[in-house]
Every structure is written in structure tokens, then in C-alpha cells.
Amino acid sequence: MKIRPRKRLQLNTYRVTSIIGLLTPVMFLGSIFGYAGYLFQEIPSFGTDESLKPDPSQFIDVNYTRLAEMAEFYDERFEAWHIPINFCVGAKFTDQNYNVCSSYAFSDNGALWTGSAMAGYVGKYLAGIKEGNAILKEDALRVIEKLVQGMSMMLAVPNGGLGPQYGATVARAFASPEHRATIPGCQYLFNMNHFKYFNGTGPYSDWRWSDFTSNDEYGGFYMGLGLAYKFINGTSPLEESIRSTLAVMIDQVCAGMLRSNFLGITGHGGPSGVDQKMLGFQGATWTLLVLKMGALAHPEKYSRLYYHFVAEELHAYFNRESGPQEILSNYFAYNFGMDVVFALLMLEEDPTLLNLYLENFHETIWSNVRYHRNPYFNSMYLAANRFEPGDSLDYELDVEDQLMEFDINHFPDVYQGVEPVPGNYELVNLSRWENFFQNSAIGVMISPLFLEFSLDKDVYNKPLTVKMRKTSIFMWDGNPFHPSSNKIDLLKEEPGVSFTAPYWISRGFCGFIETTGGRT
């Protein structure tokens, strides 16, 4: 039974106390979570600070001739030794002649690295067109054709074929029974007891593929697919054949993803946890990219859908990717985040939409990585903004400096050890945060929100440059603030895409890298 006075608006001590009593826990919890939000930005802020901006006067003078020689070498090695099944892998050799491969090093991220390689080769193709260099263009198309074949098999093997009637699951890697005998290193896929490896579908039932495909894989795959379709627009039979295959693949991705509500599907048929829909008013780039590719390749089917998602589903407002927390948690998220954002920015030509996408890009993911001495990210930034050579000189010089550093200890792309870290690099003191989350009452309460933060690892206060970092299948996926191991293995060669992707994007898309000479 509630008894209250009829005059409702009368304030009295009881009412006031009740209101304060109800608001106090709300305000308390609100301030706790507000503080957590602040810490999310503050703890990794050493990685976004303006003080990280490099001094261009310290950069190596670029030698375009040398860079072109290196690119030619890497590309030859890539085509000869790093796409045995038409997707990107490392290779182990028997001796330093590097002409007898003992085993290929499958990374289980075949779709991602192949997509990154494709971005570089599309840049090479564009460079060939811009510079009037038919050989360059032919070289690029030859490799692009192989990469497209490999990427098409990444769709065909798990789903049973190519076409919009099939699903959109992308394989991390695949191999046929013939490959098992001829391609050393792919035998891991034929382990029947591993939860991750499955038989193919339909005509590919005797093939094997690696499942539980993450958004990393889809990100690189979509980027390769989209850039290749958009920019390979010549009329030669080869170019038309490539575009035709890409169009079918894009239709399959769009149709499959729409039917599955943009969920990743495992080899068992259930959801994998991968979800490419917008969540929490961010992450809308994925859906937009898939549908933009569809709108380009099949406007009659997907154009209306694309614009529905852009405007009515409000995805244009929320194509915001990543936050500063990845500096201390999952740095690789920046890599595939940049892939999807770059692809969308390059595919969209409408000035209003492009400006909005660029704004979101600058405010979110770019603001977190702009000073990370990453030529791949920097070249994407320059290309996406449609800068002419000279418009953003600092970033151009940064890209050139880092590419030149490959010549120190990453040419060829084997494990040659790393240069020592200079004395002006210091380790960031994260112990106080560790202590806070373990010992203080508020810290313990909010610590589950920071589980992914690696506060116990050494972290430098500045990003390492190329010469201080060990090579890997793709260097830009790793955290530049973590100390690098001094691994030496002169017989294991990586595909060189760490160099060729930013090089060809800069030369073909941006145009500020010349073929010979130096910067005048």
C-alpha cells in the first residue's frame, strides 16, 4: 500500500533524500565507467602523442633507382617462390643460393597476405599505366592473374564453387591431393584430427582447407578483391578475364554475406563468432565495403542496397574502426582495419561520401597509427586522401625513409637480425597501471574491461623502425612498440610484401615515388 500526498510537486525531505539516494549509485557507477573510458584512451596514449612525429631531417635520402631494383628483386622472388598454390606463403631453402625450396611456410593467414600482396600488384599495374611501361603492366597482370586464381579457390573450395548461389566462407589456406605430394609444407592441412581443417565441398571434397577464418582474413581478401576489380579496367583479354572472375567472386561474397547476415560460418555449419555488422555504433566499414564492391560489379543487384546501408541504416556515420587500446592489446587489428578502410576509400568516388568516410578515417584509426613509422599505413593514407605528390611531404619522406631501411638488413627478405635500439628509446612504465588493476578497489572492479591490455610486456616509448624490427611474412601486422627478437635464419625467406605493398601503393596509387634518381 502506497500512501502519498495529493499535491505531487511538493518537495520534502523524504522526496529529496529519495532522489539523492536513487541518483547516488547511478552517478557513482557512471563515474566509474567514465573513468574506465578515460583510461582506455590514457594508458595507450604514449602511442598517439604528437611527440612521436619523426624529424624528417634524420631521414635517409631516397634512392629511387635502388628502390626500383629492390622491388624488381622482391617481385621476382615472390612470383617464383612465394605463391606455389597462388596464395602468399614463406619459403625455407636448403642453402643460401635460394634456389631449392625445402619447405613452404604456410602462415594460416593466406587470404590476408594475398590481399596485401594484391594491393601492391594493383599499384604496380597502375604504375605501369601511368609511366607508360608495358612490361611493368604485363608483369603485374601475370601475377595478379595467379593471385586471383588463388583467391577464387579460397572461395570455391569451402563452398563448393564460384557463384552467388554458393556461400561466402573464405579459406585461410587450401590444398588439393596433388599439392600434398608436390608442395612441401602444406601437409598440415591433411591432419584429419585437427578441429580447424576440413574437406572441401562438392567437386572439392577431396581438397582440404583451413577454417575459422577471422576478420583479419576477410579484411585482406576484400581489399584485394575490391582494388583489383576497381583498377584493372583495361580491354585486353587477360584484363577482361580477370575482371570477369572478380565479378563472380564479388557477387558470391555479397550474396553469401547477405544471406548469412554477415556472419562467419564454420566448417560445421554454425557461426564462427565473426560478425561483420556494425556494433556499438562503429565497425560499419565492412558491410559498406562488401556492398560497394557489389555496387561496382553488379549495380543492378547491389547499388540500391549499398545506398540503403549508407543512408537509411546510417552506416556512413559509423564507419569508424579501432581505438587507441589496440596499441597495447591487438595491434594486428590496425592492419586489417586499415585494409578495409583503405579499400572503401579507394572504391568510393562520390565526393560527399568520400569526405565523410575520410573524416571518420582521420578521427579514428588514422589518429592512432599516424606516427607509427609504418610505410604501409602511410602510403594508404596518402592514396586515400588523393594527395598529389608534394601535398603531404612529411609522410612521403617517412615512407621513403622506411623503404630505404629495408636495404640495411631486410634485403633479401630473410632473418638477418636487427639493428640495436638507440639509446633515446625508453621503456614505458606500465607497472603503475598493473598495480592499479591488481591492488586498488576501483582498478579490480574495472580490470575485466582491460583484460586484453598487455601491461606486463616491455613497450618502448617510440615505434621501432624497419632496421630495428625482424622480418616476418608481413611486418606491418606487428606492434612497433614491442622489442623485436633478433632472430637469425638466413635460409627462411619471406615474400617481401612488407616492402612491395607500400612501395607499389606509393608509386602506382600516389605517384610520388619515381623510377630512377633521387628526390629533387
Next chain:
Amino acid sequence: MDESKAFLVKRLLHLGVGSVFVVASVWLIISGFIIEGFAIEYQIEGDTFSFNFTIVLDVVLLVVGLVNLSMALRLAKLPRNTIVNFPLTRLLAGTFLVLLSLTSAWYFGVSTGHGNPLGTWLFLGGLSLFFPTALVPMIVGFTLCVYCMFCFSKIHFERISSDPDLLTIVDIRTPRGKVAEIKVDEIESISLTNASTGPKYLWILVFIIPIVYLYIDGFSFLLNPSSFGNAFGTGIAYVISASVQLGCLLLLLLDSHHILKILAGDRIYEQQFTPANIKSWRRANIGFMLQPRSSRDEGSIKKQTSSTLPEPPVTRQPTDYKRVTIGILFIVLGMLSRIFHAWAGEMLRFMLFIAGIILIVEGIKMDLRGFGRQIDSTHVPEGMIYSMRKGVYKSELMIPHTIEPASIQQLVQPRKLALVDHVVITGLAFFLGFQLYPVIVLLGPETGIGASLATWNILAIFGIGALLFLIHVDPRSVLKFKHGDRNDQIVHARRSRRQYNPIWLFRNFLAKYKIAFNQHGKSVIARILEYWVSVVLGMVASAIVYLG
């Protein structure tokens, strides 16, 4: 069989059932009996643990047995002046949700990580599918069940017809009861209704997101031609979970929760209860509460033969299908927009679902009164009781004889809006405007589709505005009783059955809106403005996000 024998048989039955259940559950617990497979396994830091749900079943059996025993052993019959209060529908909803969560935990497991053949949620190698299907139901279900354990009470009504004439209401509950003594001659009105939903609409916010997402993902799995393997099991589980949650939501919204409000002197006395049995249900009326021990037949009360208070001019309850129809339309529009990826974006879609559910519930409880049913008016010594009943839902109003004739008005006025009506109007309008702005600003002529989408969105704003105008202005004939700063009203129909022909209806429809506009122009304009101001605010908010 007379009543006492029937009561004895009932008690013996409870005793028998209770004894069997208690003994069976104790024996099962002591013997360590386990149902094989009725368990879940999970890993914590590499160690595997297992929990078998047989013990939960044993406890449920024990509780059921004890409840039956307590009912058998109660000392006395329910007194004639008592209403037993217990929220049975909440207990049912809580029980269904708990059973859903237990089934989901058994089927999907609760472990995280790669390799779960049924699938994972939220991120690659993430949480088991227990979390999207059953986490919210588990939390809500257990909370409801625990809450219900503390909700049992008995409400005694006592009338002491001496000087002063007192109506005493005693609410006996754990840990502390409450007593209200009300002077009968100070009573200005008594209202009793079980058709008010009030804050229970907040349940929609708890359930709407999991229901919608589970249906979408569930049907994606079931209807995708490329689906195979575990997709079908997952799809069925998703749809079942969504359906159970939807059913529980409707149970919670449509339940028969009574609110008794007594205006007396300078106080308002409010008693909320849910009748727990048939006898309590029959006693849930104002007549019984004023004369709780009037006779052995609880349905009859002492009446008075004459009164100065008016009977409604035409003793018909109006029937109105508008809110139910428009509510269903909103839900269908939301579903179609998702199926065909057209028009309504996600935020507007959710608002359509919320508005649709609110309108359907309001329509079922308030509007769908059986045509032809009379508004019962009963003269009692204290005043006139007006009763409007339709099946489960009813509203009663008691006006004392002491009310001044000048405080009684008969007029046509726009429908009295509740808070949820404003939520529906402003929510829909806001999200319509929020969505319209990017359509206009972002989709220029180059896209080839901007004009078309903008046109559809603008048409939708006008169309939905017209529908909302229809149901939220909705002039009605009312009998209004004013008490100082408050008023009560009875809505009634001013026509008889033979006047229900289309031409008459149309003329009456226009006439009513004309009267409402003439007499309550400001109120009508305010409702129209409320909608359009919300549309503009939505566009402004959208502009802030875009520019911001």
C-alpha cells in the same frame, strides 16, 4: 458435494501430492541418482568441470512438494474479506526463462574458445551460443523467480460503520505489512483497473534487442540455402529462444495486475495486487472492497435504489481497432524493411517494433471492449460504481454522492494521453527525422537513387504522422468528474448498434474531429506539433552526428 467436503478433498489431495514429491525428492538426493547427459562441461584454466542438473530437478520437486504440503496444512479457509496477492504470471515468465537458460546451457555448453562444433559468438573463438540465447533470460528469469518469492501477501478489507465510518485496508506481507484507515466520507473517488501497464513497458527494452537479433540470425540460418550441418540446430535454438522471450514479454505486459487508487482528503492511497486464485479474482471489485463482508455470495453488494449521479448517456462501451491494427502494421513494416533491406534502418526499425508492441498491448487492454457490452452502473450507499469489463480486463470507478453536479461534465475531447503515447509519438518521429537527414544530405544526384529514397522517407513521415494523429487525437465522448486538481473520466459510445453503418461512421468520424478541434484546438495542435517538432529534432540530432 458441499463446500466443506470439497475443501477437505482439496487439502487431502495437496497432502498426498506434497508428501509424494517431498519423499521422492529426498530419496533422489540421498541416493545420488543422476540423469546421464543432463549436464554441462566447462573449462576453467585448462581444468574440465562438470555440473549435472539432476540436483536442480530434485530441488524443484522438493519445493513443489513443500508448497503442496503448506497448502494442505494451512489452518483456515480464506477469510471472506481477503484477497490473496501473488504475481503468478511473473513466476510463470521467470520459470520459462530459467528453463530456457538451463536447456541452452545443456545444449550449447558455457565454455569459450575455438573448436566448439556448435559455433561461437561475439568474436572468433569466442563465447558459446549459450550467451546470446540464454544469458539475458537467465538473469531476468532468476531475478523474477527470486522476486516472486517475496511478493506473496494477503490484503484484508474491513469496514467499521461507526463514527467515523472507516474503511481499513491491511496489507500483510513479509517483512512488514501496512495498514491504511480511510474515512469513508472523505473519499472523493475510487478507481480500480487491471488494464494499466505503466512501468511494465520497460520490459520491452530488456527483451526487444535479443528477440529481434535472435529471430534475424535464426531465420538466416534456417532459410539460407547454403546452410548445412549445425546451422539448422543453431537456427532452431535461436528461434525458440526468441519465441520464448517474446512469449514471456507478452506475459509480463498482458498480465492482470490490479491498481486500486483511493482519493481521500489530502492523500492518495494506492494498492497494487495480482489476484492469485479464483476467489480473489472475484473479489477484485470496488463493491466488495466497500462492503467486504456483505454476504455469503461475494458477488452481491448492498445497493441503493436512487442516486443523483448520472448514468452514462448511452450505456455502450466503445470498441476501437485502430491501435491494434496500427500496432500490427508497424511491426509488419519493421519486419518487411529488414527482409527486403528497404526504408527503415535499424534504429527506426526497433522503434517501430517498440511502438507496435505498445500499441497492440494498449489496444488489447483498453480498446477491444466487446461491442454491445454495457457500462454497468451500480448505486451503492457510498456513491455510483461504473464498471467496464471485457473478459480479463476491467476498469471501475466509484464516484461518491457528495460530488457537486457542477463538477460533472459530458463532452467530446481528444483521448487522454499517457506517457507511453508520448514515447511512441516522439520516438517514431525522432527516428524518422534522424534517418531522413542523411538520405537528403548524403545521396546526391550522382547516386541516381537519392531522390527516390528521399521521397519514400518523406512519404513515410507523413503517412506515419497521419496514423499517429488518428490514434492520438482520437476524439471520444467522455463523462468527466473533477475533484480539485484531478479528474476521472469514463469513455462511452454515443450510438446504438443499428447506427454502425459506414456512412454514419464516416460522418461521425468527421464530426468528432471537428468538435475536438473546435473545443480543444490547442490540445490537437499541440499533438500535431509534438510529432513535427520531434521530426525536426531528429534531423537536428542527425546533423550534429554528421557534422560533429
